[in-house]
Amino acid sequence: MSSAGTTAGAGNPVIKNCAQCLVHVPDLVPYGSKPWREILKDPSTGPRLMEALRSFSQAVAYPPNQTFIGNVTPDQLAGIARPWYSRDDKQHGEASRTGPFGEIVSQDLFFAMLKAANVLTPPLVEFVPEHRAALKARLAEHPVLSSFADFSFVPEPTIEAEIADGSALALRSGGTLLGGVRRDNRAEGREDENLDAHTLLETLCVKASGAVALQWLLHREAIDAGDIDFVISCGEEAAGDRYQRGAGGMAKSIAQMCGCVSASGMDVKNFCAGPASALITAGALVKSGLYRRVAVVAGGSLAKLGMKYQAFLEHGMPVLDDCLGAMAFLITPDDGVSPILHLEPGTVGVASVGASTSDEAVYRELILEPLNVLGLGMTEVDKFAPELHNPEIMEHSGSGDVVHKNYRLIAAIAVLAEQITKAEMPAFIEKIGMTGFAPTQGHIPSAIPYMGHAMQAMRGGTLRRAMFLCKASLFLNRVTELYDGVSFLLEANPQANR
């Protein structure tokens, strides 16, 4: 822990609580963008993919997943021998599906959440009659999510016929058909490719997983949903019909589902840096006095399920990108306990348009300039959280350890700024770094999954400052060549341990 004096400025907001959840959905992996395209080209891919999917107990026992929900710290994960995917309950005792930050949700429970997320008549999600009661009961019995089990069923479902004619997607568990997701078959939706079953499943997955995270946040904070003033959603979906694809509305959709009746909301989009941009925006809204309790929520990405499946099949591994990620955070005025989000002028790192053509310029703006405003050097930051992708996924797919690549850049900036020597880079990375543990879920792995661990360590007095660094591939929109970067500094509350 750094011995430097406090830098926490008065009036800054705090991150009061968080929820970090995963949703294990192996039977939705074929609907991820990459598997979906490859199965269409070669239908024999489907059975090979399905044979390589993990069971729920395997996904729960997987050490990076345990790290995401807080049962294992990133430092502890680094000490667990790889391959992590070969670790199971039989060898290491039963892993828990719940952790300090949230839960790993099972597929059948999530299918019930998808049903609960539906608001249309006729419904977008329908179950076959023989599985309706059991799926609803799973949700009704859940200690945190039971309030969502208030949906009804149509008397004569037609979903099996719609799956057979290709207008609906099957929801299966193994080989068993549980139900399906249909397109919008009403007059206005019938001819709109943005409202087909695949796109609407993607959107419903964001809403339902976001609701899981927000409900866990409310539960952890023991706060009434009606006490939330404003909700910001920061997923990567593009909800909307042909005239306004991607126009938003997810925040209030999730807020409504969770009963946040007093809240308004909006969506913040910034590719993978969406959650960081949303947290900064939420903090600014609180610091301005406009709102007192702002929830930031990020649902998971269906499109990125199975993104690296080809590498896993090639290496004889299970498909490891089989989980949706979901996170939620509560931002409030300073409570004297929770970690401070620095929002003094100049302390938020941005990649300005003019700087965005050079890594060095971007990292100077992201790291050095905000720290300089706060009077801090890089060695006075205890941890840097960059992209936190699970290296076991990235290395096998040929991308290398993305986390370590980012730490090399961070350390190189420290050298260029003459804050460490080149020879000190490995020791610096060892001190400020961590092992990645987040699934390939776009906006989910970008730094923010360290939040739960940072908050816990700050409250425990073992961590003082953490800098969160997020990147965003803006160029993927095909109308700019820029990428973006966003950073902010989190600091232990100086009043907490007095």
Place this chain on the structure above:
Amino acid sequence: MMLSGKKVAVFGERDDVTGLAVRKCVEAAGGEVVYEATSCFV
């Protein structure tokens, strides 16, 4: 100029060396970039 008269295809990666950074190097060396792509593998 090391790449004068050369046509160059550029492949970059966001979390490593971006296509944009490579293009600037190629152009500084006198090359002509005829194709450029930056991949995001995450």
